[in-house]
Amino acid sequence: MSDSVSRQVSPGMEFFTDFVITGAVGGADATSTPAEVTGLLGGGFVESLTGPGQLLRCYDLVELAWQRDTAGEHWQGLYVTVQAHRLDAPLSVDGLSAALDRIGFPLVEVAPDGVGCRRLVRADSRVGVLADEATGQVLQITAPAWFAPGPRGEPAPSSRNAVRDRVRHLAGIGAPEREAWARRRQPEESGEAAHWWWSLWVTCGQRIPAEGERNAGLDRSAWQEAALWLLGKCETAGVLDRAEAVCEIARYGLLAPDAAVRACLEAIPVSRADVATRETTPYTEEHLVAVNASRAAKRLSLAAGPLLPRVRDPELRAEVRAWLELRPRLM
Template sequence: MVPEAGVPEAGGPWAARQVSSGMAFFTDFVITGSVRGADATHAPREVTGLLGDEFTESRTGRGQLLRCYDLVEVAWEREGDTWRGLYITVQAHRLAPPLQLGELAEDLDRAGFPLVEVAPDGVGCRRFVRADSQVGVLVDEENGQVLAMTAPAWFAPGPRGEPSPWPREAGRDRVRHLVGLGAAERETWARRRQPEEAGEAARRWWFLWVSCRQLLPGDGERRYGHGGAAWQELGLWLLGSCEAAGVLDRTDTVCEIVRYGLLDPDAAVRACLDAVPVSRADVATRESTSYTRENLMAVNASRAAKRLSLAAGGLLPRVRDRALREEVAAWLELRTRLM
């Protein structure tokens, strides 16, 4: 995967974009979140089919699998009888000569997919993200060298990428108070205490949700009581407030609902399918649609469909409605072709 010059091969259906020589591989990764079609949603067998079998592989006792293709690393963790993808990373710090942020940002701007900077990590790195592809770029703040590019990124633009407005325990105290209130009381609390400035309000809603999800009861506790219903109701309210404040879009919100078990499986899958912004007949695929500025809406709709169908797919063993199962299965058949 790495030619003599030390730079991975450019190519694929997006190589025609006007980017600098040797940069197409890196811009493609930021724009698509994939390497030659392989991304963090693909199983090891699928990655082998796309990237080949020239790799080194290691496993840990925690049920994790790491595969290295020169600059590219792909990681999974064991989930039942299958492997669940964790991330795909381009380890740009291994390049000689190094990749500079200025070159990468210039080419991405030219292609119409600019990076957005989020709060620094506090230990000498700048952080950038392309939110639609969920790619994060880590850069040495002293010399501007790109260190790594990862999808999905663990940091995000806007309030999600900013420091908490309060200490962790203070956030938890607020959430513990809210879970004891009724719906009308919570709305009164919100009107009285949320700041007027929209950006600050959005930031506070997000960190209330972060504090809440850290305290949510586990599956067993929800099943056997322990106030699980009240916590689920609060979680849904906070996520709705985050969505209304623009911190999350509908896809993000529904994926959080699924991840933290805030609805029963049938209701959660129905929410996923209702949130898919495009039909299966009209969804953009890798074969039909190029990654260009003009196609960004179609590309992002396809990405949303992929995320939502994968979220719903994890619930299928517990879904009772046959029609729901069949619709999710039909979407999952398209998974490897979606953007």
């Protein structure tokens, strides 16, 4: 392992707080390519292929993973994890939380996982902390986290079958009927409503059939229409912001490629000339708005990227490529 990486993965508290705030280790994050990670962290790693389409790389405490569908394609980043359980001296979750509180980046605790672990998250950096409930020892710190605060991190408000039946009903009716259904069924309390809409969207996303296929006797277009409607309700309820909703639209192919890419670009909250980069903007509390705008730009441009081969408008293609060139410098 190189000296620079050895220093980075020392058990000093600053290393851990920096990862929680930035979602990156030495500049390498879950969007970095294997070559970029080597350039940033050096060549002192152990690497393995876990199946034909997954790559795992380990730098002492730090693990990075990528996936691809077929050989020869570009690797797509999955996650960066700091395996804190490997430390000689345990890292206390209360100590980590207190250190983050002092510098203005508090963690939010979400529901326990039910098997003896506490879960905490920093939503803007999408970093999750998993800690042993009995000992308070941090086990892992991961970006992006698979759990989230608020309505997205809570159990479904109804049984799986009930939510599935509701979503199937929504996909089979028209827009006016859906609105009437929502007026009758939506919970009155805002937090409950957000949780309710989120559970409906998640179930709908899981049931959208592939092109040319059907689900519950309905073709893909009916499910797409219901999915777009549910994402709009999630935005209105505050469980998703515009950038998150548009990323879901791109991920599930809910709009034609040109329309989806245009939506991604329109949702970017800052221009390329003004966007914050790692070179220009420190990760401090007073710069958090600019940092999060930069993060949104990165997520949206990455969401648009896979659609480019099917985009007809050359101006859209050029704008997305310009953003993707900036991606390694974004926050």
